[in-house]
Amino acid sequence: MQKPLILxxxxxxxxxxxxxxxxxxxxxxxxxxVIAPDKxxxxxxxxxxxxxxxxxxxxxxxxxxxxxxxxxxxxDCVKLGIYEVLKRKPDLLVSGIxxxxxxxxxxxxxxxxxxxxxxxxxxxPSIGFSLCDFDSxxxxxxxxxxxxxxxxxxxxxxxxxxxxxxxxxxxxxKEELKGVKIVKQANAFWEDRFDKRxxxxxxxxxxxxxxxxxxxQAKDSDVYALECGFASIVxxxxxxxxxxxxEAIKKWEI
Amino acid sequence: MQKPLILxxxxxxxxxxxxxxxxxxxxxxxxxxVIAPDKxxxxxxxxxxxxxxxxxxxxxxxxxxxxxxxxxxxxDCVKLGIYEVLKRKPDLLVSGIxxxxxxxxxxxxxxxxxxxxxxxxxxxPSIGFSLCDFDSxxxxxxxxxxxxxxxxxxxxxxxxxxxxxxxxxxxxxKEELKGVKIVKQANAFWEDRFDKRxxxxxxxxxxxxxxxxxxxQAKDSDVYALECGFASIVxxxxxxxxxxxxEAIKKWEI
Numbered sequence: 001m002q003k004p005l006i007l008x009x010x011x012x013x014x015x016x017x018x019x020x021x022x023x024x025x026x027x028x029x030x031x032x033x034v035i036a037p038d039k040x041x042x043x044x045x046x047x048x049x050x051x052x053x054x055x056x057x058x059x060x061x062x063x064x065x066x067x068x069x070x071x072x073x074x075x076d077c078v079k080l081g082i083y084e085v086l087k088r089k090p091d092l093l094v095s096g097i098x099x100x101x102x103x104x105x106x107x108x109x110x111x112x113x114x115x116x117x118x119x120x121x122x123x124x125p126s127i128g129f130s131l132c133d134f135d136s137x138x139x140x141x142x143x144x145x146x147x148x149x150x151x152x153x154x155x156x157x158x159x160x161x162x163x164x165x166x167x168x169x170x171x172x173x174k175e176e177l178k179g180v181k182i183v184k185q186a187n188a189f190w191e192d193r194f195d196k197r198x199x200x201x202x203x204x205x206x207x208x209x210x211x212x213x214x215x216x217q218a219k220d221s222d223v224y225a226l227e228c229g230f231a232s233i234v235x236x237x238x239x240x241x242x243x244x245x246x247e248a249i250k251k252w253e254i
Numbered sequence: 255m256q257k258p259l260i261l262x263x264x265x266x267x268x269x270x271x272x273x274x275x276x277x278x279x280x281x282x283x284x285x286x287x288v289i290a291p292d293k294x295x296x297x298x299x300x301x302x303x304x305x306x307x308x309x310x311x312x313x314x315x316x317x318x319x320x321x322x323x324x325x326x327x328x329x330d331c332v333k334l335g336i337y338e339v340l341k342r343k344p345d346l347l348v349s350g351i352x353x354x355x356x357x358x359x360x361x362x363x364x365x366x367x368x369x370x371x372x373x374x375x376x377x378x379p380s381i382g383f384s385l386c387d388f389d390s391x392x393x394x395x396x397x398x399x400x401x402x403x404x405x406x407x408x409x410x411x412x413x414x415x416x417x418x419x420x421x422x423x424x425x426x427x428k429e430e431l432k433g434v435k436i437v438k439q440a441n442a443f444w445e446d447r448f449d450k451r452x453x454x455x456x457x458x459x460x461x462x463x464x465x466x467x468x469x470x471q472a473k474d475s476d477v478y479a480l481e482c483g484f485a486s487i488v489x490x491x492x493x494x495x496x497x498x499x500x501e502a503i504k505k506w507e508i
Contacts, residue, residue, distance in 0.1 A: 046299030237496035245489035
């Protein structure tokens with residue numbers, strides 16, 4: 001049997017520790033090609049680059065495998081990967097390992113997860129991996145164990161059409177991790193705050209900040225699973241239709 | 255009864271014809287505040303600005319109402335609007351009118367729609383309006399009629415919690431428009447293509463391009479409604495959980 005072709009992308013950029021941790025594990029399963037942003041792209045969501053051209057450069061950071069940097073977003077990396085570098089769909093797309101949680105509604109802001117969602121749109125089995133630790137020198141040992149388990153399971157099972165997996169790993173030692181839970185996206189949200197400052201010319205600028213409000217979650221949610229010491233896996237789609245509201249709105253007189 | 259407070263945002267930037275067309279109509283219904291990007295932000299999806307500070311500047315392009323430009327994305331505009339400018343949630347958030355269609359999976363790439371989705375996350379009745387015409391001098395008369403009908407209906411009915419509406423208007427004259435249809439997101443997608451060019455230094459660059467594959471759509475989809483001459487309205491949520499796949503994946507041995 002031919003080795004699967006695995007496309008690796010991320011949003012923290014090619015120099016992050018997380019993508020090295022991911023490449024190390026998925027290389028056990030197949031032929032790996034890396035396309036990562038040349039600078040951090042956190043919070044880029046599903047952005048694509050329309051108003052500027054893109055550059056794609058070969059990189060030698062990973063020995064023994066093809067790797068490229070891209071001047072665009074994580075979703076640009078996926079598109080360039082499929083349509084320009086590989087010239088075909090990979091057998092598996094993995095994104096991450098993100099430095100920081102992508103639970104709940106963070107899936108919408110996350111470049112890591114948007115790259116996986118783009119893979120789902122292309123009907124490629126796709127997974128976004130995130131570690132709940134923003135430290136650039138975070139310990140990815142537990143995450144690597146989860147990556148290995150999840151990739152093995154995907155290769156041994158039928159992957160549903162047009163979805164991806166949102167995998168989050170708690171900040172725990174490998175031996176403390178309790179297992180994995182298949183769950184849903186929690187109903188948490190950001191209460192934003194702007195840190196207002198004044199520059200050297202007396203002009204105002206703002207840093208986006210805030211508190212993530214995630215208390216009182218359902219037991220079948222990702223936030224709850226992580227609190228209990230499990231890695232969370234949310235099957236993730238891209239149908240934004242709120243089907244339950246169609247009939248009620250049809251009754252409005254528009 | 256107090257006039258509703260309406261926040262207007264867009265992704266084409268404050269100088270676009272579409273936002274002027276939108277402001278003109280919603281001003282009939284309430285007090286309007288505008289916060290728009292200072293440059294085009296199409297395709298920015300749900301991106302937020304984390305690695306750079308944001309600037310917010312008062313603008314005088316609209317007479318008799320408060321307006322601001324923001325250096326960030328459409329979603330940044332919503333966040334600045336709620337948490338810094340208004341210091342409260344508006345009664346209604348409208349985004350657009352976009353120059354170009356945001357049907358089907360374009361909802362994920364669209365800055366216009368992502369701003370409306372951000373409003374839904376804040377539980378503000380929110381609507382993204384798009385005209386299926388990319389021309390910067392497009393005719394917004396039919397769109398303005400639809401905006402008026404939809405805003406009136408929202409003010410006269412209970413808006414469901416935590417959703418927004420994705421409204422697309424076909425490129426037709428006002429008198430040719432057949433009405434509105436409440437529908438679902440079509441299963442269409444982009445077959446991408448990169449236009450590879452060489453710059454003056456002999457280095458390669460790429461423009462993202464492609465074909466939107468939207469043939470053979472279901473009769474209750476947005477693409478079909480527009481083809482038949484109707485404006486389409488898709489109730490849009492932000493639960494990306496693919497609930498139908500949870501049980502099957504639980505059976506995998508992970």
